[in-house]
Amino acid sequence: MLFLVRMKVSVPPDADAHEVAGLQRDERDLSRRLQHEGIWRHLWRVVGRYENVSIFDVDSHEQLHEVLTSLPLWPYLDIATTPLAAHPSAIEEDAVPRVGRG
Amino acid sequence: MLFLVRMKVSVPPDADAHEVAGLQRDERDLSRRLQHEGIWRHLWRVVGRYENVSIFDVDSHEQLHEVLTSLPLWPYLDIATTPLAAHPSAIEEDAVPRVGRG
Amino acid sequence: MLFLVRMKVSVPPDADAHEVAGLQRDERDLSRRLQHEGIWRHLWRVVGRYENVSIFDVDSHEQLHEVLTSLPLWPYLDIATTPLAAHPSAIEEDAVPRVGRG
Amino acid sequence: MLFLVRMKVSVPPDADAHEVAGLQRDERDLSRRLQHEGIWRHLWRVVGRYENVSIFDVDSHEQLHEVLTSLPLWPYLDIATTPLAAHPSAIEEDAVPRVGRG
Amino acid sequence: MLFLVRMKVSVPPDADAHEVAGLQRDERDLSRRLQHEGIWRHLWRVVGRYENVSIFDVDSHEQLHEVLTSLPLWPYLDIATTPLAAHPSAIEEDAVPRVGRG
């Protein structure tokens, strides 16, 4: 099932720059792995802000919560989720909810 | 270039049901044509609301404005747009901005 | 999967009282049927308001959207949904997400 | 009487990790005890956030305030309460307010 | 138990003046009866607005909801309730919650 997920990153100005850079590298790696697995379907940057707009595709609410809280930048994230359903006028493939991943 | 577009539909309860149904049919037709043309990239329903979340891909702000104001339900729409940029961690094809459509 | 759903009812003062009463009766019947089926898990009234707080348990976002838009009072409802996950400290049975209903 | 209670946890990034872990363990223990006593009726996690949605059943406002302020994470909690009443369409047992606990 | 209740009255400009005057008279009568019964403890006008601030003292959430929805102006009211508890520094009698009314 699909979710619009919006993540706002708030790193305090006095955070350790080296440590933050490490978290950002790990975040990128994990993000790419999740994209390859089809869980993190889309990922865009909000122009002018340290914030992203994403589409996630998960099997359960528990899976989404687990994925989001495992993000390396989690302590600095303010996350809002919006549940999405297939739109009757949509023609695209990914609007169809997956019934199972097996 | 990509935009997150959120459209909330507010049809007044006393609107002519037959006329609204006609507008909705036209809206669906136009929406599908725009999806086939690659302008309306994604279209999802917000669960529990007469509201959608979409991704548009246009060549200019003028084109996006023209497309949105040509929607049959336009008089009943409250629209918010968020400009999106390619995310450095994104692997997917559609995160790459199109430089031209020619 | 579980959702906190909050529905605010806004019937315009000049609506036909008889027709509204009919919708309310139908709403109550459908609501009870959905409660018996285990889809509408909990239903409470917000004190002092024509508004309710509910917990829904559905198999997909599409199912939740279908259920909510089929409510007789739908044209008068403003609905907000919040996806819920099982809490690690919860002891109760219904915090466990259902993997299937079959 | 029943309350919807929403708790948002805001632990400052520079808090002592060990101390916070201790508070979280104590919070879980107290939470479970209160659930067994029937005071903390339901407890769910809000997906993607360090925030929960709960239903409390108490005998008085004083009892609810005492319970909430005794939570080990209290200094980090932002709490909003919504008083709930039995809904005339509800079929479930726990919509019935308890007249006494004796 | 005590509640801060704030009621905002929004009578549409085109409402029948005679009918509204009748509702206001009935509202005043019921309000005074509830004050004499000790349920509507305090009632003040918000300066410059058609809005009041009140303190209610009820035995249950169901009683408060029943009282508020029985107000003649109910269809025009937007009501917000805030549950109150006795304050440890309060000296006054009415800060003490009533355990029973019998």
Next chain:
Amino acid sequence: MLFLVRMKVSVPPDADAHEVAGLQRDERDLSRRLQHEGIWRHLWRVVGRYENVSIFDVDSHEQLHEVLTSLPLWPYLDIATTPLAAHPSAIEEDAVPRVGRG
């Protein structure tokens, strides 16, 4: 004249616990004195929050400002005031504004 006053207390987590306890003791003492003098008419706790709802009765805006800024916890308070007037439907004694205190 009467005011609804709402005070939210925000003590930073790293404040000196001993010093804060002292301020709270002084706050309670001053609060009780003001209640005995009839200036702080009512004082309630907002359930689940470090916040109170109060009714003040003062001779002038200057007096109210002086009283509020003299509270020991003043540096940590966020205060909102709402001017109240006697309500025509009120039966209670304290809805009558005091013309003088002499």
Next chain:
Amino acid sequence: MLFLVRMKVSVPPDADAHEVAGLQRDERDLSRRLQHEGIWRHLWRVVGRYENVSIFDVDSHEQLHEVLTSLPLWPYLDIATTPLAAHPSAIEEDAVPRVGRG
């Protein structure tokens, strides 16, 4: 005592133009009378809006409420009041609160 009062006028587009013009004339007359009496101390227009910013000087909350609700445009006004006190750095005469008008 002094109040900052902000009044927003919302005349519905379909209101009777002749009747509204009459109310506006009456409003102007009453406004001027109150200014001459020293009750409506200052009156300014908010640029680009049908809204004003005013300073009122009254003897009681009841007087202010009575004055505001007697304005001919009252049914179309949304009014917010802010109680003001003399500022210790102010040099001007009218910052001094009037103790009596006799």
Next chain:
Amino acid sequence: MLFLVRMKVSVPPDADAHEVAGLQRDERDLSRRLQHEGIWRHLWRVVGRYENVSIFDVDSHEQLHEVLTSLPLWPYLDIATTPLAAHPSAIEEDAVPRVGRG
């Protein structure tokens, strides 16, 4: 030309008390000078808050910006400005905009 200016002061609790007292003294001196020059027309305290409501009369936006940013407490101020125009119903002298100061 006239402006409603609202200044909210937020001195962090851990600021140097001596230094802040010095800034406050300087602020008062400058404020009085500006009042004598007719630039800072009115100055009131918002009851219960470290916040003021003022009326400024300046020759240009640049002058207003320069005056406000030169206030000793500027680093701690959150300022909102509202442009005001003469009101057609106003009788008072100071509602007339100054065309020049020379």
Next chain:
Amino acid sequence: MLFLVRMKVSVPPDADAHEVAGLQRDERDLSRRLQHEGIWRHLWRVVGRYENVSIFDVDSHEQLHEVLTSLPLWPYLDIATTPLAAHPSAIEEDAVPRVGRG
């Protein structure tokens, strides 16, 4: 002096289409005249909304108020103004405030 002006147009769906079209034509004519006179410096459309962003350059608040209230669509406009000053880093000509228009 310069102002950022944001105008949101809300024409009710049941307005007379012919009359609105006339107002829009008049609005365009007046808008162009004001642009030629240098008063309406810039005019842009907000993408996806019946709303514009403009820069006005006027000699006084009274002039700006007069110009805005003379717009044919005025009854349907919700207008917000933000006073602007020359920015010290700006290189452009029009950031310089005009001292007079004579």
Next chain:
Amino acid sequence: MLFLVRMKVSVPPDADAHEVAGLQRDERDLSRRLQHEGIWRHLWRVVGRYENVSIFDVDSHEQLHEVLTSLPLWPYLDIATTPLAAHPSAIEEDAVPRVGRG
């Protein structure tokens, strides 16, 4: 394509004054270069605030994001962007979107 960009600067009071001054100098230099290149079309100060209103003209969302995140004060900026389109009533040259910069 054009954007209204609003930047609010929040430098923490305890930031190193010398370092901030350096960033401000660099910011001014870069800002001027971008203005000369025609990317930063307009730049104004919001009166009374450490905040600016700007118009940017870019070839892509990626370019705008790159420009904004390269600003020396970026860590202290809260930025909101609004996409603008040419207005049919605009007469000015710069309302015409640039199709290319080559």
